[in-house]
Amino acid sequence: MDSIRKYWKEEIIDELTHLxxxxxxxxxxxxxxxxxTWLHMDDRKLLNLSSNNYLGLAGDERxxxxxxxxxxxxxGGAAASRxxxxxxxxxxxxxxxxxxxxxxEAGLILGSGYTANVxxxxxxxxxxxxxxxxKFNHASIVDGILLSRxxxxxxxxxxxxxxxxxxxxxxxxxxxxxxxxxxxxxxxxVAPLEGLVELKDRxxxxxxxxxxxxSGIFGYRGEGLTHHLxxxxxxxxxxxxxxxxxxxxxxxxxxxxxxxxxLVNKMRSFIYTTGLxxxxxxxxxxxxxxxxxxxxRREKLFNHSEYFRTSLSRFGFRMDESETQIIPxxxxxxxxxxxxxxxxxxxxxxxxxxxxxxxxxxxxxIRFTVMATHQRNELDWAIEKIVQVGREIGVIL
Ligand code: PMP
Numbered sequence: 001m002d003s004i005r006k007y008w009k010e011e012i013i014d015e016l017t018h019l020x021x022x023x024x025x026x027x028x029x030x031x032x033x034x035x036x037t038w039l040h041m042d043d044r045k046l047l048n049l050s051s052n053n054y055l056g057l058a059g060d061e062r063x064x065x066x067x068x069x070x071x072x073x074x075x076g077g078a079a080a081s082r083x084x085x086x087x088x089x090x091x092x093x094x095x096x097x098x099x100x101x102x103x104x105e106a107g108l109i110l111g112s113g114y115t116a117n118v119x120x121x122x123x124x125x126x127x128x129x130x131x132x133x134x135k136f137n138h139a140s141i142v143d144g145i146l147l148s149r150x151x152x153x154x155x156x157x158x159x160x161x162x163x164x165x166x167x168x169x170x171x172x173x174x175x176x177x178x179x180x181x182x183x184x185x186x187x188x189x190v191a192p193l194e195g196l197v198e199l200k201d202r203x204x205x206x207x208x209x210x211x212x213x214x215s216g217i218f219g220y221r222g223e224g225l226t227h228h229l230x231x232x233x234x235x236x237x238x239x240x241x242x243x244x245x246x247x248x249x250x251x252x253x254x255x256x257x258x259x260x261x262x263l264v265n266k267m268r269s270f271i272y273t274t275g276l277x278x279x280x281x282x283x284x285x286x287x288x289x290x291x292x293x294x295x296x297r298r299e300k301l302f303n304h305s306e307y308f309r310t311s312l313s314r315f316g317f318r319m320d321e322s323e324t325q326i327i328p329x330x331x332x333x334x335x336x337x338x339x340x341x342x343x344x345x346x347x348x349x350x351x352x353x354x355x356x357x358x359x360x361x362x363x364x365x366i367r368f369t370v371m372a373t374h375q376r377n378e379l380d381w382a383i384e385k386i387v388q389v390g391r392e393i394g395v396i397l
Contacts, residue, residue: 029041029042030042031350033048034048034050034051034053035051035053035058035059035247036048036059036373037056037371037373037374037375037378039350041345041350044345044348045348046345046348046349046350047348047349047350047378047381047382048350048371049349049350049351049368049369049370049382050350050351050352050367050368050369051369051371052213052243052244052245052369053244053245053247053371054213054216054217054244054245054301054325054369054370054371054372055216055217055245055246055247055291055294055297055298055301055371055372055373056247056297056371056372056373057216057245057246057247057248057287057290057291057297058247058248059247060247060287060290062286062290063247063248063283063286063287063290064283065286066282066283066285066286067279067280067282067283067286068279068282069282070090070278070279070281070282070283070285071277071278071279071282073090073278074088074089074090074278075088075278076277076278076279077274077277078274078275078276078277078278079274079275080274080275081271081272081273081274081275082270082275083264083271086274086275087275088275088278088281090278090281090282090285091109091275091281093281093285094109094281094282094284094285094288095107095108095109097285097288097289098252098254098288099254101221101223101288101291101292102223102224102227102232102238102252102254103223103227103232104232104238104254104255104256105255105256105257106254106255106256106257106259106260106261107252107253107254107255107260108252108253108254108260108263108264108270109250109251109252109276109281109284110250110251110252110253110269110270111250111251111269111270111273111276112241112243112249112250112251113138113140113210113212113239113240113241113243113251114139114140114143115140115251115269115273116140116239116241116251116252116253116269117138117140117141117143117144117210117239118140118143118144118147118269119144119263119267119268119269119270120144120208120237120239120253120263120267121141121144121145121147121148121177121179121208122144122147122148122267122268123262123263123266123267123268124148124175124177124206124262125145125148125150125175125177126148126149126150126175127149127150128150128174128175129148129150129151129174129175129176129177130150130151130153130170130171130174130175130176130177131145131148131150131151131152131153131176131177131178131179132153132155132163132166132167132176132177132178132179132205133145133152133153133154133155133178133179133180134154134155134157134158134179134180134181134184134191135154135155135156135157136157136181136184136186136187137179137180137181137184137210138181138185138210138212139358141179141181141210145179150177151174153166153170157184157187158189158191158192160192160195160196160199163178163196163199164199164203167199167202167203167205168203170203172204176203176204176205176206177205177206177207177208178196178199178200178205178206178207178208179207179208179209179210180193180196180207180208180209180210181209181210181212181213182209182210182211182213182214182218182224182225182226183211183212183213183214183217183218183225183324183326184213184326185212185213185326186326186328186354186358186359186365186367187320187321187322187326187328188319188321188322188323188324188325188326188327188328189320189321189322189323189324190214190225190323190324191209191225193209193225193226193229193231193235194229194231197231197234197235200236201234206236206237207234207235207236207237208235208236208237208238208239209224209225209226209235209237209238209239210239210240211224211225211226211238211239211240211241212239212240212241212243212244213244213245213324213325213326214228214240214324215240215241215242215244215245215246215291216244216245216246216287216291216298217245217298217301217324217325220295221291221292221293222245222291222292222298224238224240226238236255236256236259237253237254237255237259238253238254238255239251239252239253239254240252242284242287245291246284246287246288246291247283247287248280248283248284248287249276249280249284250276250280250281250284297372298372300372301325301370301371301372304325304370304371304372304374304376304379305324305325305327305370307376307379308327308368308370308379308382308383309322309327311379311383312327312329312383312386312387315387315390315396316396316397317329317386317390317395317396318330325369325370325371326367326368326369327367327368327369327370328354328365328366328367328368329365329366329368329386329390329395330363330364330365331364331365331366331395332362332363332364333362333364334353334355334356334364336364336393336394336395337353337354337355337364337365337366338353338355338364339393340353340366340389340390340393340395341353341366343389343392343393344366344385344386344389347385347388347389348385349382349385349386351366351367351368352366352367353365353366354366354367
C-alpha cells in the first residue's frame with residue numbers, strides 16, 4: 001500500500017485527471033431498477049432509454065423462479081472450472097436447449113460476452129494468422145485480436161469493397177478469420193452478412209459473428225440475424241450473449257463439434273475460470289425457451305423502434321443507418337453531448353452520452369435503446385422532451 005502511494009499515486013492521479021478531462025468525468029451512479037422501463041438514479045425517477053433489456057425479460061418471474069430452482073437443486077456456486085469439478089448438471093439442460101434453439105451440432109455456454117470474444121479469437125488465431133475486423137466491432141473483439149497476436153486488418157465499417165481489397169492482398173497461406181458484430185452496439189445498424197459469406201468462401205476464410213444485440217431479436221425464434229437471413233449453415237462461428245435481450249448473464253458459442261471440442265481444449269478464458277453459478281444457468285435455460293415462443297415481444301420491439309426512429313428523424317436529428325432497437329442521435333462534440341444527456345436527465349429521461357474512444361472522434365452521441373415493455377405514450381412523452389432539449393441546445397432548429 002505504501003509503495004503504491006509512493007511510486008504510483010501521482011502518475012495514476014495525472015492519468016485519471018487526463019481521462020476525466022477528455023471523457024468529461026465518468027463515475028458510477030447508482031441506478032436502481034435499471035432493468036425496468038422506469039428507474040431511480042440519484043433519487044430521481046427516470047424513463048429508461050438506456051437498457052439492453054430489450055425484450056423486458058430481466059425481471060420476468062419465470063426466469064427468476066427458474067434461477068431459484070436451479071440454485072436450490074445445485075447450489076450457489078460452481079466451485080471450480082468446468083474442466084475440474086465445476087461442470088454441474090444445470091449446464092447439460094442449458095446446453096441442449098442452446099443446440100436445439102440454434103439448430104447446430106454443438107454449443108458451449110461461456111462466462112460473458114467479453115470473455116467469450118477474447119477467448120474464442122485468441123484460441124483460434126496466432127502469430128501466423130490474419131483477422132479481418134469491421135472498424136466498429138466491439139472492444140472485446142479488438143482485445144481478442146490483440147491477445148491472439150495475429151495480424152489485425154480493420155476494414156471500413158460495413159465496406160465489402162475494402163474488405164475484399166484487404167483479402168486480395170493477404171498471404172493465401174495464412175489462416176484467415178473475418179469477424180463482425182451482426183448489430184453494431186453504438187450505431188444500431190446491421191452487418192452485410194450475405195456479402196461477408198460470399199467473400200469468406202471466395203478467399204478461404206472463416207466467418208465469426210457476434211450476435212450480442214441480435215440474439216432474441218431477429219429470426220422467427222429469436223435465433224439471431226444469421227438465422228433471419230437463412231445463413232445458419234454458412235456462418236462458421238456464431239457467438240452471442242444472454243446479458244441483453246435474454247435478460248440474464250453469460251454468453252454462448254455454437255458451431256461444429258470439432259470447433260467446440262477445440263475451444264474446450266484451447267480457450268484460456270474457458271479453461272482457467274470458474275463455471276457459471278447454477279442459478280444463472282437455470283435462468284438462461286428458461287430465457288431461451290421464452291424467446292423461442294413469444295414472438296409478440298419481438299413485434300412490439302420492432303414497432304416501437306421504428307416509431308421512435310421515424311418520429312425523431314422527422315425533426316432533423318442525425319441517426320445514421322440505425323435499423324434496430326439501438327437508436328443513436330449523433331451530436332458530434334463531447335461537451336454538447338454531455339449537456340444533452342444532463343438536460344434529458346433533468347427532464348426525467350435516462351439516456352447516456354457515448355464519447356470517444358468508444359465511438360470515433362467528433363461522433364459523440366446519445367445512445368437510446370427501446371424496450372418491448374415501453375408504452376407508446378411513454379415514447380411520445382420522451383420524443384417531445386428530446387425535441388425540446390435538442391432545440392434548446394441547438395442540435396436541431
Ligand atoms: N459483444 C458486443 C457486440 C457487445 O455489445 C457486448 C456488450 N456490450 C459484448 C460483446 C460483451 O457482452 P457481455 O456484456 O455479456 O460481456
